[in-house]
Amino acid sequence: MMKKIYANGTDEKAFLEQLAKRTGETDKRVSQIVTEIIETVRAGGDQAVQKYTKQFDGELPQYYEVPQEVIEDALNEADEDFVNALLDAMENIADFHNRQRENSFVNALPNGVLLGQRIRGLKRVGLYVPGGTAAYPSSVLMNAIPAKIAGVEEIIMVTPPRKDGTPNPDILVAAAICGVDRVFLSGGAQAIAALAYGTEQIPRVDKIVGPGNIYVATAKKLLYGVVDIDMVAGPSEILVLADDTADPAFVAADLMSQAEHDKLASSILVTTSEKLADAVLVELEKQVQSLSRKEIIEASLRDQGAILICDCVDCAVELANAIAPEHLEVHLQNPMEYLGRLDNAGSVFLGQYASEPLGDYFAGPNHVLPTSGTARFFSPLSVSSFLKRSGYVYYTKEALADAKDDIVLIAEREGLTAHANAIKVRFAKD
Amino acid sequence: MMKKIYANGTDEKAFLEQLAKRTGETDKRVSQIVTEIIETVRAGGDQAVQKYTKQFDGELPQYYEVPQEVIEDALNEADEDFVNALLDAMENIADFHNRQRENSFVNALPNGVLLGQRIRGLKRVGLYVPGGTAAYPSSVLMNAIPAKIAGVEEIIMVTPPRKDGTPNPDILVAAAICGVDRVFLSGGAQAIAALAYGTEQIPRVDKIVGPGNIYVATAKKLLYGVVDIDMVAGPSEILVLADDTADPAFVAADLMSQAEHDKLASSILVTTSEKLADAVLVELEKQVQSLSRKEIIEASLRDQGAILICDCVDCAVELANAIAPEHLEVHLQNPMEYLGRLDNAGSVFLGQYASEPLGDYFAGPNHVLPTSGTARFFSPLSVSSFLKRSGYVYYTKEALADAKDDIVLIAEREGLTAHANAIKVRFAKD
Structure with missing residues (x-):
């Protein structure tokens, strides 16, 4: 064998x-198809998304956005042992990922200078959940829990409807226990494009995570830069x-x-x-x-x-x-x-x-992992994947006076006289 | 104005x-040109790189790989004030980035279970430094210092030769003080392709960082996944x-x-x-x-x-x-x-x-920053940019016995019977 x-x-x-x-590497034919879908959704919004859903998934879904009460009902009606198994898993996953939290820092110097790094969660994240036989509630947990711990304010899930137009109840159960905020019944490259650009109803997100078929993966790769993505899986x-x-x-x-x-x-x-x-x-x-x-x-x-x-x-x-x-x-x-x-x-x-x-x-450790040899340089999905950093600087006039000669020297050496001027102008009246 | x-x-x-x-977003015409360059370098190695260098940068460079003594000479012959200004800057940059170090952790449970996350530096990183008027020693510092702090074992710099075929001495000075390991005189998309796939002489790297023109940026974007990149700048x-x-x-x-x-x-x-x-x-x-x-x-x-x-x-x-x-x-x-x-x-x-x-x-904070509105989700270059994580798990038979029912239940619910079997087989002889 x-x-x-x-x-x-x-x-x-x-x-x-x-x-x-x-x-x-990306298949060229798939790239072409996906590029067209992306452009159509970007121009046509929800109507274009729905057109593709009908084309690829059969009938229009029962709901475009799944109502909150439908999500709650799925949880209430679910098999108790299944819910408890997911809750046990969630506890372990949350415990592990809580250790990945990162803190902002600031280096406050005696001369009044502040040098800092702010760390905070992304505002809004899109979570793709495949349909069909690859609809895995465990994948919802592994993607949503680190996002929640990172402080992401809103998680938007997109997932294709089942053949009969209804949502997969196990996916809704996982969404409910993880605190996913909104669920849209939409899959494929069209759902990725909707999350990247936003439509009338689907809000634009900062990052898209979650597994998917070659069309989904290609859409994520093509839209990298318009939006952040987890990885090329x-x-x-x-x-x-x-x-x-x-x-x-x-x-x-x-x-x-x-x-x-x-x-x-x-x-x-x-x-x-x-x-x-x-x-x-x-x-x-x-x-x-x-x-x-x-x-x-x-x-x-x-x-x-x-x-x-x-x-x-x-x-x-x-x-x-x-x-x-x-x-x-x-x-x-x-x-x-x-x-x-x-x-x-x-x-x-x-x-x-x-x-x-x-x-x-x-x-407990994440199951969203680098594939195809990319473990050489990529890392598992983690709380860091949902954080963003900014550097910041506060300076006093006296501290800038001490640094002035070095900055002007390097700037002029690089031929950037407007850079040098920006420092010199602050001492021009002295 | x-x-x-x-x-x-x-x-x-x-x-x-x-x-x-x-x-x-990527220009289609540029994408086509860059795709051809990438494929040619992947197949043709150093000879293809040199062919493009001659085509785009004029004559063949004085050296393909700059000898170590040439780099040392550049540092020894450099203007002392300039070197001191770079060293002052380096001290501040290193001090700030040292605060970004991250530690591995392990959660060792009383039942013998170990749940951990290993963090370590990437093995080998490629640093692109543009030529012409955009040859900035400060950029070498901002890219190389966090890589060094992350524990990257080898930094390979690529930079186009000047019109007369010689290396830019200021770039060599910055490379020398930051501990860049090797420098190749090669620029453009061909240098990026060489770093991504490796050639006979240029070693394959795990990540490519550094600014560049539209050809360099497009090559990085197209090769993302074959190699990690810093960002789409x-x-x-x-x-x-x-x-x-x-x-x-x-x-x-x-x-x-x-x-x-x-x-x-x-x-x-x-x-x-x-x-x-x-x-x-x-x-x-x-x-x-x-x-x-x-x-x-x-x-x-x-x-x-x-x-x-x-x-x-x-x-x-x-x-x-x-x-x-x-x-x-x-x-x-x-x-x-x-x-x-x-x-x-x-x-x-x-x-x-x-x-x-x-x-x-x-x-001190990094100057390699997200552009074009991507600060919504991307972060500045940092020590983390050069780290990679792996999760790990050690379990005992007794701990697995306690977890068994939950795992089997979720696996079977997902229709993955081979997943369930992998757990069950471990207790089959009991």
């Missing part, structure tokens, strides 16, 4: 090159680092938990033990039979997955760093010893009981 | 619409908020200090005092005569500048927030009282001695 590849061979090179090609990935102490049943189950997301999802085992590799292959065959997304899992493991067999743990670690996966599981003896060497990963799962789905739903 | 516009009239609306159109902007306590000579000088950057730079005075407005106009005429960039200043003030006259200070503050300028100067009585209401600005200069060039060169 997964191909075995020996490290340092030609197959490994081909596999790594295939992986590297996943790096966030690709298909999900897991890399499991394992030695012969690993349990093959656990490893196989975790590889499949990512593979079930998408045929393009990538599940990679990097191991020093060929014995483990073979045992994992047996476990995959066995466990996949009972899984509802068997077909997706098999396609994903066959086309995007691989078992890379390395000569030593150091080589395995180096390979993991080169691949820079979204999720990295460490099934090595004494897993904590490797934390400081794992340079590139969105989220790290240490030891055999830190299964990736634990992080998806429950443990 | 600057048009006077009364708030709430039709002229104001037209002016604000003109301003809003500045928002970071447009022409410089200043907005001065002033009442009748302001000194018109100071206000005029500061407006011109931004106007001299570029004919597209935007200098705006928002004031409650028509008397001040008229006095500023007189001062502009007077002071501009002695400035070397008179022509640029006059074009910028005429085409992009305006004096907006408001009925009240609250309206003036609201207008400043709507415009979201890169630099915001507050020449109001009791300027500190307004800090908490100035929502959208990259950097705020409070009081009549906090002249904008003080911030450009010397005070």
Whole structure:
């Protein structure tokens, strides 16, 4: 089901090159379609959004904006165990993200100078929630909770209606418990364009977060700069680092938990033990039979997955760093010893009981993570993602007099005489 | 020289619409040219870079990579006052940015669970420094110092050669005192592509920072996702908020200090005092005569500048927030009282001695700031810009047993049975 590849061979090179090609580049045909949608929504507002909703999602939705009482009813009518599970998860997620708060500072000098940095939440954030089988309440929690902690004043959710025009009730439940302020039934690139520019009814936001298909991702990328976005996200990935102490049943189950997301999802085992590799292959065959997304899992493991067999743990670690996966599981003896060497990963799962789905739903760290090798430079979604900073300066005349010569010298050296003049003019009458 | 516009009239609306159109959108023709350059450099490496350098910058540069001894010589031969001025500035900039350091954390629970966030510097960063008259040593300081403080291991500078093929010595001096590791004489979109993908000689970087012309900015935008970038930067902007306590000579000088950057730079005075407005106009005429960039200043003030006259200070503050300028100067009585209401600005200069060039060169806060209204959601360059985070989780079997039911419930509700299986399989043998 997964191909075995020996490290340092030609197959490994081909596999790594295939992986590297996943790096966030945009399909030109999709770009054209999305550009047209963006321009139409920018000019036509809500009417254009509704036109596209009808075109792509079938009938017009039951509501454009979901009334508050419908959201409250969804929460009141929801299965109690489900609501409690979400509340348990929310507590852990909030606890972790509360530790990411940042404070403003000011350096007040004895000569009267103030040098500061103000930090505050963005005013208004848009949260995209996909429809269909990818409508995940956990994603609402992971996006909305850090925004709330950052002090974002208003969260606007957009999500496509279901086939029958109604909202997905589980999504509304998650929205209600997280304190999402408004929900619009609108999806695709048209919803992203509406959030970026604002329409008559959908307010313009400062940042758009949340996963989506290629049209949504492309719209976010094209509108980056008009609005801030969370990241350029690709298909999900897991890399499991394992030695012969690993349990093959656990490893196989975790590889499949990512593979079930998408045929393009990538599940990679990097191991020093060929014995483990073979045992994992047996476990995959066995466990996949009972899984509802068997077909997706098999396609994903066959086309995007691989078992890379390395000569030593150091080589395995180096390979993991080169691949820079979204999720990295460490099934090595004494897993904590490797934390400081794992340079590139969105989220790290240490030891055999830190299964990736634990992080998806429950443990606390965010599950919105950099993909396609971008863990080399991008970070998970966090409270910081919803904060904005400004520097500020207060100066006295005396302090400026002390700094004057340095500033004028550098400005004139740069050929910027109006910069120099702005300092000199303040002492012209002395 | 600057048009006077009364708030709430039709002229104001037209002016604000003109301003809003500045928002970071990409020119299609430039995009095409830059896309071709990127693809050529990606395929052709250093040879392609050198081909474009010859095409756009004239002759081939004296060196492709500037030897370390040439950089050291530039520092040794530099004017002592200039070096000392840069060192004074560096001390202030480093002091301010040291306060932006962030720490990793771990929440170690009594049940053996560890929930953590690792923070560390990016490995390798590319710093673009423009050539020609826009070759600013201060820009090297503002980009390199926070990277160093963040713990970036290697800073690669790229900068176009001068017309005669030699490097700009002032840039080398700034590079030397900031600890830039390597300098390549290469500019334009080709240098950005080389940093993003790596060539035989120019190493691939994790993030590219630094200002540049439209080709450089477009290359950065197109490569965002392949590599991280600092921001999508447009022409410089200043907005001065002033009442009748302001000194018109100071206000005029500061407006011109931004106007001299570029004919597209935007200098705006928002004031409650028509008397001040008229006095500023007189001062502009007077002071501009002695400035070397008179022509640029006059074009910028005429085409992009305006004096907006408001009925009240609250309206003036609201207008400043709507415009979201890169630099915001507050020449109001009791300027500190307004800090908490100035929502959208990259950097705020409070009081009549906090002249904008003080911030450009010397005070400490970063001068790499969001432009074109993006201060609504983007932040100044900071130490955080060069950090990357990873979440991590260590769990025990007992802790997972406690969490099991919640995780399985949410996973199954989301239709992700392989996620549920990954948890269940860990207790299958019990």
